[in-house]
Amino acid sequence: MRQRAQDIYASAPMRSLLADETVAYMPDVRRCAGSRALLLSAAAADGPPNPPYLGQWVTLRLAEGRLGGDVSASANEPLPFLDGAFDLILLRHALELVPLSLDEIVRVLTPGGLLVLTGISPLSGWTPWWLWRTRGSAAHARSPLELAARLRRAEVLVERVQRVGQLLPLSNAPTGKTPGWLGGGYVLVARKKGPASVPIRLRPKPATAPVRAGLAPGARRSSVS
Template sequence: MRRQDNDIYASAPLRRLRDAQARVLAPELQRCFGTHALLLGVAADEVPPALPMLGNWVRLHLDGDRYAGDLRAAVDQPLPFMADAFDLVLLRHALEVSPVSSALLGDVLRVLAPGGVLALTGVHPVSGWSPWLRWHARGRTLKLQLPLQLERVLRHAGMDIELARRVGRGWPGLPATSTASGNALGGGYVLLARKRRRLATPLRIKPVTLPVPAPGRLSPGTRPNPALQTTGDT
């Protein structure tokens, strides 16, 4: 039977890290509202957070060179959704395993509606988790993302960063007493960004020449505004 590429994310250490990331994001995501949300993760059992103001989820996970879940599609093709389709997009470690991580991030920003929220989680490349993860990946290429670099990319793309934090244990083998959700040396990170709304462009008002009624046709006490232009002799 073929070994699943993302089995490592079902391991006990990474499940604990993913739980820590979910705990940090939970209160932040409670403020999200809208009609549709997209969850893109690395495991078939991905469960979206319970958000009372946002209940319509599309759930996908990366399975080799394709997306699986509520629909199937090739990863080297754009996400099969219209632009501005989602009010929330949650990427759980997806950029690490995607063979087209840069294109995926750009396409996620395309389908995120103005004012919508993008939530990212991942393994921090500058941590004790990085060599552990690469060793257990057994030669598979993983693209660990540096949060500071992601922040620069997102800001350049018109996103406002609302949360950037390292979380979880500093090393997969540390005892349970060091599982604080926020940890300056944590092995994982969470990143929350909001897409700026488009500014409305004011229309230039073009002066229009209006006819001024003859004085005999005005109501008693009415005087013509001298700012109005006339179309002919009065």
């Protein structure tokens, strides 16, 4: 039976893949300097890393062509944030549901900021399963090598591209054991050219601080909790 594409991320195989991705990129997140981070995820239950590592997180979830969470906006419009608003941007399968603009992602990333991007590799054993479960909703899935080439043209340094996850989308697959380049998912780590920001903090900020800085003029916060 057909499912909405975002429901796939609650399935057992996808939960296992999301866990493998987290293991792969957490060392990069831990060394990220800055104070503001953006999580844009296709998984409804996804949240910032714990502990959060950066002082303020903006969490957006993609569903039905819209962005919900801390800010409400259309996924087809420019992101409602100022240029260079975030020191870290974590995209979790966000490019698989709608053709989000990579130029917009790079625009809201501060010079020297870190971009971590995950997704399902279209050249993996997961693609037939995805197409069957969603009746062809993987039209926007992109190769990590293609994404890396586009980021380089946007003056973004690609630090590494890593395949993760199991060879096939099995419900009982163990997490944390990746088969290298045969994995169904990938993690792409890149850094925007320019000096990294090292903010001075006089006192720590709580991880649940309300969204204030970085919103573009006229943007509105979502009422979705």
